[in-house]
Amino acid sequence: MKKSTTNSRILHIFILISLIFISLIVYMSYFELYGKESIMANSYNRRLKANEAGIIRGQIFDRNGEVLAFTKVSDGAMSRNYPFKNLYAHVIGYNSDIYGKTLLEAQYNDTLLGINALGLVGNIVSLVTGEDKTGDNLILTIDHNLQAKARELMGDSRGSIVAINPKTGEILAMVSTPDYNPNESSLEKNWDEVSTNESSPLLPRAILGLYPPGSTFKIVTAIAAIEDGLVDFKVEDTGSVIIDGKTFSNSGNKAYGELDMTSAMAFSSNVYFTKLSELLSSKKLIQTAEKSGINKKFSFDLPLNKSSINTEISSKTEFAATVIGQGKLLVTPLQMALICSGIANEGVIMKPYLVKSVSDKNNKVLTETIAKKLYKFTDAKTSELIKDMMIEVVRNGTGQKSAISGVEVAGKTGTAQNEKSNQGEGNDHAWFIGFAPAENPEIAIAVILEYQSKDGGQIAAPIARKVISEWLKNKKK
Template structure:
């Protein structure tokens, strides 16, 4: 009996020890695969801060090897230099001994310090080497030329431009304004004014700004109509319509007469889409918006804010407002560029990304990002119908200023009311989303201009046209 008790205790002890062993192995495995990089990449890790004095932090370059961030070694200390100054402030971020690191500098801190163990036996190589240790370099998907053009087009206006390749998800240009100089001397000298500035120059509007979508959301409403069997809906547009006691009007209350979906998209009829929403229903409209990624989180190289929309219990007037891009709907420029890219890519939205490769100092590729599908938000048939409507918008509708000579462009304009919009002093946002060439798209864009008081067709479409035409000329031989 006593022997049985002893054996039982031994067995329990062995089981307990086995459980502890499994927990230990699991913890070590998690740390090795993921936790280590998170800890080593933490900008406030004191060991990593100390290590930076002994390591030449890696460079960040564009797709054509233009230097966007570099470390200049000196006897006193290593200085992080941003030769393009403001141009990439909302992508690369900053690296400051006082204020820490942000954006790509923070996200890829361990790689830039060469601490990711991407090279076999790299630790031993560095231990044996007498040279200054060098971190890994990041090669981005961005084009410096296109980034420069996008920034020039924004000028002194506040807003954002996002351009990507709809076939791969590569971000080609991404600009937010107002911006700031991320070099440490300028950053530290102007920090107080930067954080107190009511225009929020530290905010990456392209990824973290949320705005009413206005009429660019009609692309989603049209998709929901087509896929619920309401694509043939017709109405007599008298310039205004009343839904559950609320009046919805076209721009200037212009009457369009008998009108269907294709023409309504071309001229951006609020009356048509407000009435159409009642046929579609809140559930179907919201479901289609979610198919496009609105409200969904996804991995990205930079911090981003999820877009928002009301719930399926919304009333008739809120449904009508949402269908024309108002109501509780809030979207980011990145999200809407992805939506346009999804139409361009036959209904499939690709995972967006900024970092193409991580390379060692010798140029050897240690890690490469491959294109990956993120959402299939509409069928290829629906995407083709949406594309033809968007081509009509640019050829004969509200988006004619997005035309490019010799190229068929697809697009949608938007003018979004916001908290500053009033009848006497309009501060509406101006939007444009689109892609080109329509038959074989190589670039998709979203342009947002804050509080412009102008329609998207007048203010935002020309910006998009310049960005798209620049890229098409650059890639004409591809």
């Protein structure tokens, strides 16, 4: 009896030890695969700071060689310097001994320290020669002049501007407001205010902000409808329509009479598109949205929030709301810039990127980003039809304030209801997306202004016009 009891205890102990051992293996495997990078990047990791000691962090340049970030060495002490202060806070981020690293400073930390195959060779040479160890440089796709113009136009508004080359995926400008000064002295002085402010100045809205797209999403709805054979659908717009007991109205309850898809897009008729929802399948709309990148993750130079659409739409009213960019639908400004780029680029969305190339301290190019396709959004014929509709939006519709003399602009306005919309005027989000020149697009843009008293056509479209004009003017030089 005693022997049996002893054997049982030994078995239990063996099982317990085995479980502990297996748990350790699982944990170490998980740490190696998923947890290591976050621990290594943590600002409290002393080993990380020790690894950086004595290395001059690489510089960051714009596409034309403007210095956006560099390390200042004084009396043996090093400090990261951002000469344009707030302007690149939501692109480059910050590198701080106290608060850690964010955005490009974090994502490209090893590169900026020269901790890679090529960089290590350079640092070994530095050890032999006695020279300072120096990391590699980042050359961005951002155009400094365009970035500065976009930031100027945002003023005190909350929101974002994303400008992209639709043919290559290069990010030309990316602004999020409000922002902050990432220099160490300013961060330390203002951290409490910056980190607790209700306007979230630390949030890079362009890539992490999630918003209802409003009527800009009608582009996606139109593509789904065209591919579903509904291109000739027409409606008598009386200003409002009832879908399954719920009333949907145009802005200001305006009635537009008989509308086809082009004129409905131009006037941004909610009546037309909600009536269209009675013929269009929710499955088709969701598939089209997902082809644009919604509900998908993709790799980028910075952390991204995934845009999302509800895949289990349960009622006619929810679907009607979704087709006009409301309902359970949230997108980032970058996502809307990509959707616009897909139309500009014959239905192909190129993979967006911020880092154009990496160079060593002698400006020798080590790596260069190659443009490549991300998604096939739609076919060239359908994208051409949508482009013509977007041109009409700017010529005769809600986007006329984005028009540029001598340049054909294609665009779409949007005014999106949100959690504050029912609290009174001044709470809807104002959108504009567009590209130009329409016949040979060089720039696509998304603009969002949070909690505005005016619609996207009134305030977001003029901003887009000025950003596009700035880019086209610079291209001519």
